[in-house]
Amino acid sequence: MRHQMILLCACLATVSATLEVVNQWSLLQFDFPPDPVLLEKFEPENTVPTGLEIGWDKLYLGIPRLRSGVPATVAWVPRSLPPGVSPVLQAYPDWSWHTAGRGDINCTGLISVYRVRADRCNRLWVLDAGVITSLDDFRRVCPPKILIFDMATDRLVRSVYFPRELLRPSSLLTNLVLDETRSSSRLSSTCDHLYAYISDTVAPEYSAYQQQFLQLVPLRRVPSFL
Template identity: 30%
Template sequence: MLKLYVVVSLCVVAHAAQLQEVFRWKDLEFAWPSDRIKQEAIQSRNYISANNLPLGLARWRDKLFVTVPRWKAGVASSLNYISLNTTNRSPVVIPYPDLKANTLPKNGEKLEDNHIISTFRVHVDECDRLWVMDTGVDDILGEFNQYSKSALVVFDLNTNKLIRRYEFKATDQTENSFFANLIVDVQPSRCEDAFAYVPDLGGYGIVVYSWKNHESWRVKHNYFHFDPLKGDLTVGGVNFQWTDGVFGLALGRVRNNGYRTLYFHPLVSTNEFSVSTEVLRNQSLATSPSSFNLYKIEGNRGPATQASASSFDLVTEVVFLTQLQKDGIACWNVNKPLTPENFGVVAQDKEGLIFPNDLKIDADRNLWVLSDRMPVFLFHELNPNEYNYRIYRIRVDEAIWNTPCAN
């Protein structure tokens, strides 16, 4: 038994070594227009370096977008990018579309339509658009200042100009709503037929937005709720209890009928579920009790496999998921039943992958992973002398080699 454990451990370590650490930071630094502006922001406490935690990422060409939610006061810019042409391992992040759009208004100052108050995750679609879910809230853990309504904000990446801002309706939300993720369902030849799916982790629902109709509707289901038996987590030596519901979303291939399968899971759960986008995109069906049995339980990933983000590779039909309590990344080939035996370990690192928060597959089939030790940031304090934030990259085919996810 001991020999078997050693062999398995060596396989995990060897496989994890394939991850390439691209960037790392002790503290995040921003590209300021001038040192004077930076010093003014520090003196006014509009910029508190230790309060800027990177969380979400997405790649478009030579830009790697990195989000910094306003968990605490003093976040310089919530939506940013890194130039992938840099050779700096700890580069500055550049506000997008610019610093002004990411600066909190003062004394009743009017907000421009392209403003971003606080975003957790973003999505780059096949039509060169950047979709941003803006919560509109600053200092979430403190004074909870609501500067604007929750909204989808969409930019044209070729021009860096705002295309559309869509504010969620009152009927899209509950008093407990919190939107920290999104995914976009679109085909390159049909950009006007896009749908965004936005999970509500606090209100246990999904908001569907139709680009063509400029309309949204809220979907409810029991599977969107958290599992009360899976809410006790320990990450990075920190024990905490969460009640986060539906969170991770991943879209499968387009089927012959033009629809996809949406794979989803609550963060506080070890189960994976699915539903056809044919259900979600039909407003009357999606909001009707008759759709209840159209949702499917895919299976259980096994003990301590709570996951935040997920991403689907269209070539191999493999879903990648973060593994919060295991300091790692895992995979599941959707052509196989979801069982612990078919749930593969892609990478595991007890230092570098403490709280893998987000992951994305880019257009070149690179898997990008961001880890940020968020529980330590939220409940204690990060050590400024250690590397706290990391971004990794690995080719999808390399990631699933020698795992149950390989075909």
């Protein structure tokens, strides 16, 4: 079995900046529900995080279904744990959103998430690629979407599905950047004047979502820093 060490590190503000290990795992483990099918399908060596976001009291991980055997594609651990521990992961927002982990595809749930982002209004933006086993046979099982959760209640507050005309057969949406710098003083307290930029990794292109008008638009010839 191929072993790997996964580290979450924080940079300390000292004269000579050093890194402190916050959490570490050789292989990720989950706090499973009483579901023998989910546990049987779990393949720890295929479960690799690619995204991290820091909330007020939680660390959120994006764990895409690059290969089979990933039980939950978004998970969290508490921030209050001692440094260097290897906590079990909790499915976010709960296990009912992760039926794809047991082979039951539900396109209103979470399919495969590479990145998550938090905004100033304590909401978690989740970019769901809708593609499973992308390293093996690239199965598009659902339309890609953005799901926005209230991190105080863990409830879904908005969902945005990508229309077919913005996608290509090989599209893989993996990265999400939030731009809150455009907020005017009049709209800054509403949480609605915000732009999200989404990158297409396989077919290089970008899309933008303007929350104020609930609109997705394609972007081309933009810098490749996303």
